[in-house]
Amino acid sequence: RNPNVVAVLLEPIQGEGGIHVADHAYQRGLKQLCEERQWLYMVDEVQTGIGRTGDWFATQQAGVSPDVLILAKGLGSGVPIGACLARGRAAEVFKPGNHGTTFGGGPLVCAAALATLEIMESEGLLANARERGEQLCAGLETGLASMAGVVAIRGQGLMVGIELDRPCGALVKLALEKGLLINVTSDNVIRLLPPLIIEKTEIDRLLSDLIPLVRQFLEGA
Ligand SMILES: Cc1ncc(COP(=O)(O)O)c(C=O)c1O
Structure with a gap:
């Protein structure tokens, strides 16, 4: 009930923490709590995302859609790229150009990420x-x-x-x-x-x- 809380950030399977899988019912309950309190439900899929767990995102296995999802490691098959995906009200926090980085979104790394996604699909x-x-x-x-x-x-x-x-x-x-x-x-x-x-x-x-x-x-x- 702390009014300063605005969001919850969850790692669906803790990587550094020792491969602890967050129970699916727990993830759904947390998402529901976030909706009730109007907190953003954010997931860190830097380790779990892009197919590592057998789905594009581990959070899909719990059947919940996060407001914010972050990706990195597997996205460019070793070429350094990270991404922050946002939907709904979370997508309105930043406007294009608000939060740039010198090398963010460069064509070289994006080509590597696109190739990764295409190969993952074509090779099953x-x-x-x-x-x-x-x-x-x-x-x-x-x-x-x-x-x-x-x-x-x-x-x-x-x-x-x-x-x-x-x-x-x-x-x-x-x-x-x-x-x-x-x-x-x-x-x-x-x-x-x-x-x-x-x-x-x-x-x-x-x-x-x-x-x-x-x-x-x-x-x-
Ligand atoms: C789950 C998780 N989140 C975030 C990070 C940090 O990512 P980056 O090194 O791209 O800042 C890591 C790095 O190992 C990670 O494992």
């Missing part, structure tokens, strides 16, 4: 993210879920986290020695963000290299 990469994500999670469940020290395996599409009961930053270097680029966030969550073009056999290789590594790490070998 949303479906690939869903299918390969299911394969990855199923393989991790089979290989790791029963292991003492594995707290949870969670995620959506090709944004997957394995939470361990102990700090595991050392795994990054061990994985690199096997040719795997992984990441550890929140101290004890292995974060996997494979490219959306990853193929079935490459997921198999990821599983066969990563699972023994995690098992050895947990067994202290």
Whole structure:
């Protein structure tokens, strides 16, 4: 009831926070609360957006339409571009020219973003993210879920986290020695963000290299 509150900003799946998926009912309830209080409902899809979770936007999976949505990482396939999308009353806050940046909206980066979107459509990469994500999670469940020290395996599409009961930053270097680029966030969550073009056999290789590594790490070998 604080009159100074004007908006809520939600990350549908926390990236740096350790791959925590915001419950869909929670997202819908939050959107409804925002409507009742006339707050803007804004979502940060810098990590989750542009197909990472198997839909264009993770927020679609909860069936809510945000007033503001921000994008970056996947939008230009590595070419640095970010975007802020606004609709309804949120779109009236800025007028063209109000909030420019020197390099914002340049033709080079926009061409990279357009090419990204076109290739994602023509190569069916949303479906690939869903299918390969299911394969990855199923393989991790089979290989790791029963292991003492594995707290949870969670995620959506090709944004997957394995939470361990102990700090595991050392795994990054061990994985690199096997040719795997992984990441550890929140101290004890292995974060996997494979490219959306990853193929079935490459997921198999990821599983066969990563699972023994995690098992050895947990067994202290
Ligand atoms: C979820 C999320 N939001 C925002 C940002 C910041 O984006 P930028 O580095 O484009 O300012 C990041 C960067 O990692 C992020 O992961």
